[in-house]
Amino acid sequence: xxxxxxxxxKRRLSDEVYKMVIEAPLVxxxxxxxxxxxxxxDEDYAERIPxxxxxxxxxxxxxxxxxxxxxxxxxxxxxxxxxxxIVLLGPLGNPTHIEKFGWAVCVGGGIGLAPLHxxxxxxxxxxxxxxxxxxxxTKDLLVMQEEMSAAADENILVTDDGSAGRKALVxxxxxxxxxxxxxxxxxxxxxxxxxxKFCAETTRPFxxxxxxSLNTIMIDGTGMCGGCRVSVGGETxxxxxDGPEFxxxxxxxxxxxxxxxxxxxxxxxxxxxxxxxxxxQEKIDAEKEGAK
Amino acid sequence: MVGAGxxxxxxxxxxxxxxxxxxxxxxxxxxxxxxxxxxxxFRLPKALVADEAGVLESMGVRFEMNYLVGRTRxxxxxxxxxxxxxxxxGTGAGLPKFMDIPGENLVGVFSANEYLTRANLMKAxxxxxxxxxxxxxxxxxxxxxxxxxxxxARMALRLGAExxxxxxxRTREEMPARAEEVVHAMEEGIIFDFLRSPTKVLGDDSGxxxxxxxxxxxxxxxxxxxxxxxxxxxxxxxxxxxxxxxVAVGNESNPLISRTTPELNVDKWGHILVDEKQKTSMDLVYxxxxxxxxxxxxxxxxxxxxxxxxxxxxxxx
Ligand SMILES: Cc1cc2nc3c(=O)[nH]c(=O)nc-3n(C[C@H](O)[C@H](O)[C@H](O)COP(=O)(O)OP(=O)(O)OC[C@H]3O[C@@H](n4cnc5c(N)ncnc54)[C@H](O)[C@@H]3O)c2cc1C
Ligand code: FES
Numbered sequence: 001x002x003x004x005x006x007x008x009x010k011r012r013l014s015d016e017v018y019k020m021v022i023e024a025p026l027v028x029x030x031x032x033x034x035x036x037x038x039x040x041x042d043e044d045y046a047e048r049i050p051x052x053x054x055x056x057x058x059x060x061x062x063x064x065x066x067x068x069x070x071x072x073x074x075x076x077x078x079x080x081x082x083x084x085x086i087v088l089l090g091p092l093g094n095p096t097h098i099e100k101f102g103w104a105v106c107v108g109g110g111i112g113l114a115p116l117h118x119x120x121x122x123x124x125x126x127x128x129x130x131x132x133x134x135x136x137x138t139k140d141l142l143v144m145q146e147e148m149s150a151a152a153d154e155n156i157l158v159t160d161d162g163s164a165g166r167k168a169l170v171x172x173x174x175x176x177x178x179x180x181x182x183x184x185x186x187x188x189x190x191x192x193x194x195x196x197k198f199c200a201e202t203t204r205p206f207x208x209x210x211x212x213s214l215n216t217i218m219i220d221g222t223g224m225c226g227g228c229r230v231s232v233g234g235e236t237x238x239x240x241x242d243g244p245e246f247x248x249x250x251x252x253x254x255x256x257x258x259x260x261x262x263x264x265x266x267x268x269x270x271x272x273x274x275x276x277x278x279x280x281q282e283k284i285d286a287e288k289e290g291a292k
Numbered sequence: 293m294v295g296a297g298x299x300x301x302x303x304x305x306x307x308x309x310x311x312x313x314x315x316x317x318x319x320x321x322x323x324x325x326x327x328x329x330x331x332x333x334f335r336l337p338k339a340l341v342a343d344e345a346g347v348l349e350s351m352g353v354r355f356e357m358n359y360l361v362g363r364t365r366x367x368x369x370x371x372x373x374x375x376x377x378x379x380x381x382g383t384g385a386g387l388p389k390f391m392d393i394p395g396e397n398l399v400g401v402f403s404a405n406e407y408l409t410r411a412n413l414m415k416a417x418x419x420x421x422x423x424x425x426x427x428x429x430x431x432x433x434x435x436x437x438x439x440x441x442x443x444x445a446r447m448a449l450r451l452g453a454e455x456x457x458x459x460x461x462r463t464r465e466e467m468p469a470r471a472e473e474v475v476h477a478m479e480e481g482i483i484f485d486f487l488r489s490p491t492k493v494l495g496d497d498s499g500x501x502x503x504x505x506x507x508x509x510x511x512x513x514x515x516x517x518x519x520x521x522x523x524x525x526x527x528x529x530x531x532x533x534x535x536x537x538x539v540a541v542g543n544e545s546n547p548l549i550s551r552t553t554p555e556l557n558v559d560k561w562g563h564i565l566v567d568e569k570q571k572t573s574m575d576l577v578y579x580x581x582x583x584x585x586x587x588x589x590x591x592x593x594x595x596x597x598x599x600x601x602x603x604x605x606x607x608x609x
Contacts, residue, residue: 030363222319222546223547224384225409229397236390
């Protein structure tokens with residue numbers, strides 16, 4: 001029973017960020033900006049992780065995923081090598097609604113820059129002026145910058161530590177853009193929930209429509225379990241079938257973040273353990289290299 | 293065949309036997325539908341289901357796993373572009389229902405589907421090898437009185453809960469679960485709180501389940517289903533501590549295929565409408581199992597798959 005997709009290439013973009021190209025011709029053909037896939041590093045014991053599609057190559061029949069190693073499963077995923085198989089289902093979720101809004105501001109935080117990239121491209125292709133705000137903790141985590149600058153009209157860089165661009169949070173330039181007249185017609189934010197929440201708070205007083213792409217815990221990704229549910233405008237929504245994008249001003253962020261943290265203690269323990277194991281492996285590999 | 297549950301597998305066998313080429317598209321990476329992700333290992337060993345799927349493969353049935361019809365490919369494209377002569381939809385019940393009470397999105401509230409899938413499909417019970425975390429539970433409330441509620445309760449016990457209580461609005465007589473399942477659950481030490489149902493889930497400071505506010509009921513006159521209607525006893529609310537709540541009050545239909553296939557007629561619950569031969573409102577498209585019946589049984593789903601196969605064998609020459 002054929003149920004695996006082949007890893008084509010893997011690159012380590014920074015300490016904790018990997019870019020993986022995976023053979024998935026059907027997904028590459030159907031996917032649109034804003035959609036995601038679910039991956040599993042093996043069939044029996046692995047957790048199912050949702051990852052937004054960063055790019056796709058129709059001719060090569062591949063999709064590109066960019067992910068950060070945060071728990072046991074993402075660490076295991078990172079150990080896959082070209083030629084290995086993984087489980088991959090998609091494209092899932094509703095595509096981003098793309099139209100000519102006028103001026104679009106796209107805010108990406110850390111790893112969120114990867115899934116933001118196809119949306120930037122699509123908005124640009126639809127005739128919008130697109131301003132990107134790329135933010136990260138530090139320079140190393142500012143991924144996809146070449147692609148982003150090529151796709152957008154302007155790309156404003158910020159880092160928490162000032163190692164690249166302005167030393168600021170993404171909300172600072174976002175607020176400045178909102179105070180301009182005319183203000184942006186739409187804001188799309190993808191990043192850590194806390195960043196998306198503060199983007200929503202920043203744009204709310206200006207009445208600028210803001211979309212956020214939610215990254216809840218998911219199991220099936222097909223609407224079968226309800227594990228991905230969030231409260232939006234007082235109603236329960238399933239992120240995998242009703243989302244992943246929602247009006248950021250309507251999302252119950254506090255609830256969403258609590259639900260995301262349901263397994264934090266377990267994940268933290270895994271992360272530390274996996275990271276240690278990975279570091280040990282790297283040392284062994286380095287020593288082997290040195291011995292050669 | 294869309295969906296590798298009992299309906300789709302049965303239909304596949306019967307159509308393949310007539311000599312037709314058959315492909316099964318399945319969203320998960322394993323065949324069997326609810327038989328692999330819902331019904332627990334202790335009631336239906338997964339190896340049996342895998343063997344059955346193996347038999348289909350040896351008959352020449354093709355399996356396309358990790359393939360979500362409606363997303364990976366639109367239903368109509370299978371007929372129009374991919375050369376299939378007929379389609380059978382056996383996608384199962386899908387969307388879990390919740391109680392619609394305050395606090396239901398707190399951490400520690402699960403649909404039975406989620407709870408059982410974590411345990412069955414991702415083998416979260418295997419603490420050493422499984423990566424999918426299972427919620428550490430001591431006091432579990434299971435809401436509902438069907439077979440799914442029994443499975444969830446018995447699974448919770450096996451995953452280490454100290455106390456598991458099933459809360460059901462009516463009495464044992466009205467329970468839809470099979471008597472045998474209820475007896476097993478009772479033998480294993482699951483506690484049944486009949487004529488009780490929650491009105492609210494209460495959380496602690498960190499947003500986790502801490503308790504249920506529970507109301508008592510008494511039985512009134514029979515309702516449309518012929519069962520005596522439960523009526524809330526006013527002022528009977530009390531608070532019972534729990535750390536986990538599993539909601540097993542049924543499913544609605546998954547809207548994915550109907551949303552992406554406007555030509556397909558469904559009723560107000562989203563069940564696909566079919567005629568006596570399992571044919572839908574679309575030519576060459578058939579449906580059967582839980583997506584037509586609502587939550588039913590393996591046998592009924594197989595029966596519908598078989599009937600659809602007959603119709604398909606008649607139209608596809
Ligand atoms: C916990 C539990 C216990 C049960 N216990 C019993 C019991 O003891 N006895 C009994 O007779 N019945 C039992 N049932 C009911 C029984 O399992 C179902 O009635 C039966 O499985 C329905 O079969 P089906 O083929 O219609 O759908 P399912 O078994 O639900 O299979 C549907 C399949 O389709 C796939 N799918 C869905 N959408 C798509 C899509 N768009 N594209 C591709 N694939 C898709 C799903 O992943 C799934 O594999 C139980 C159900 C549950 C949940
Ligand atoms: S992930 Fe299961 S319903 Fe959304």
